[in-house]
Amino acid sequence: MIALRSLIFVAAFYLWSLVCGVFMIPLLLAPDRRPMLRAMALWAGVMMTLLRWICDIRVEIRGREHLPQGAALIAAKHQCMFDTMAPMTLFSDACFVMKKELLAIPFYGAFCVKAGQIVIDREAQAKALRGMIVAGKQAATEQRQVVIFPEGHRIAPGETGDYKPGIAALYRGLGLPCVPMATNSGAHWPAHGFLRRPGLIVYEFLEPIPPGLSRAAFMTELETRLEAASTALLGE
Numbered sequence: 423m424i425a426l427r428s429l430i431f432v433a434a435f436y437l438w439s440l441v442c443g444v445f446m447i448p449l450l451l452a453p454d455r456r457p458m459l460r461a462m463a464l465w466a467g468v469m470m471t472l473l474r475w476i477c478d479i480r481v482e483i484r485g486r487e488h489l490p491q492g493a494a495l496i497a498a499k500h501q502c503m504f505d506t507m508a509p510m511t512l513f514s515d516a517c518f519v520m521k522k523e524l525l526a527i528p529f530y531g532a533f534c535v536k537a538g539q540i541v542i543d544r545e546a547q548a549k550a551l552r553g554m555i556v557a558g559k560q561a562a563t564e565q566r567q568v569v570i571f572p573e574g575h576r577i578a579p580g581e582t583g584d585y586k587p588g589i590a591a592l593y594r595g596l597g598l599p600c601v602p603m604a605t606n607s608g609a610h611w612p613a614h615g616f617l618r619r620p621g622l623i624v625y626e627f628l629e630p631i632p633p634g635l636s637r638a639a640f641m642t643e644l645e646t647r648l649e650a651a652s653t654a655l656l657g658e
Contacts, residue, residue: 424617424618424619424620425617427476427477427478427618428477428616428617428618429616430476431472431473431476431477431618432616434472434476435469435472438465438468438469438472439465442461442464442465442468443529443530443533445461446458446461446462446465446529446533447529449461449533449536450532450533450536452536455536455537455538456515458533458536458537459510459515459516459537459538462510462533462537463510463511465507465510466507466508466510466511467511469507470507470508470511473504473618477618477619477620478620478621479610479611479618479619479620479621479622479623480621480622480623481508481622481623481624481625482622482623482624482625483512483624483625483626483627484624484625484626484627485626485627485628485629486627488601488627488628488629488630489512489513489601489627490513490567490601490630491513491514491567492565492567493561493562493563493564493565493566493567493596493598494567494568494598494599494601495558495567495568495570495592495593495596495598495599495600495601496509496513496516496567496568496569496570496600496601496602496603497570497571497572497589497600497601497602497603497644497648498569498570498571498572498602498603498605499571499573499577499602499603499604499605499648499649499652500571500573500575500576500577501576501577501578501579501605501606501607501608501609501611501613501652502576502607502608502611502612502613503576503611503613504607504611504623505571505576505605505607506518506520508607508623508625509569509603509625512625513567513569514567515564515565515566515567516566516567516568516569517537517538517539517540517557517561517566517567517568517569518534518539518540518569518570519539519540519542519554519558519568519569519570519571519588519592520534520539520540520541520542521541521542521543521544522541522542522543522544524541525541538561538566540554540557540558540561540568542554542588544574551587551588551591554588554591554592555591555592555595555596558592558595558596559595559596562596562598568592568596570588570589570592572585572586572588572589572644572645572648573585573586574586574588576608576613577608577613578608578613579606579608579609579652579656580653580656582645582649585641585644585645589641589644590637590640590641593631593633593635593640594637597633597634598633599630599631599632599633600630600631600633600640600644601627601628601630601631602627602628602631602644602647602648602651603625603626603627603628603648604624604625604626604628604648604651604652604654604655605623605624605625605626605652605655606623606624606652606655606656606658607623607625609621609623609656610622610623611623622658624655624658626651626655628647628648628651631643631644631647
């Protein structure tokens with residue numbers, strides 16, 4: 423039954439993405455990014471509804487009192503593709519730090535550029551870091567929420583990846599509190615494969631880490647809190 427539901431959801435996922443994508447193409451000509459951001463939030467919101475109806479997977483948001491609306495830095499645990507979708511429905515004007523390779527996805531890459539996402543070439547290393555900080559500062563002046571996955575890629579539930587220097591560079595460069603976002607999403611939407619397991623996906627915003635900590639202290643605090651909270655969600 424789980425396999426059948428998952429197959430139906432995958433079909434619905436691509437069908438809805440195709441339909442939504444067609445109607446989003448004209449938004450590439452819009453005068454600013456906001457119509458595209460609203461369309462992407464609609465796309466993600468309907469996907470969450472389909473996930474609940476078809477796969478019996480509900481989504482719960484915790485720690486809403488820590489959910490920023492103005493300029494902010496969000497460090498999010500990344501376990502599956504869904505982590506790039508659900509937050510679109512939560513923030514007023516978010517920009518995600520994304521790898522350059524994703525721009526090659528037909529239409530999706532163009533939509534992300536129009537939405538003002540921060541695109542980095544990870545092979546450029548120091549140059550990429552400098553460019554990311556410049557883009558992050560510009561986003562902050564526009565009162566946007568900068569969302570970054572500090573491990574750089576998807577990590578299986580219960581495992582910890584290497585926290586990359588990009589999050590520390592943004593934390594220091596932006597001078598903003600950093601809000602960790604924990605999740606257990608990978609337990610229900612695996613990083614690989616098509617199975618979608620019933621249950622509750624939780625996104626939990628933790629108490630902000632204040633600006634001004636040393637690099638070492640910040641990285642230790644972020645990893646300790648984010649990993650502990652994500653592991654606790656797996657045990658529910």
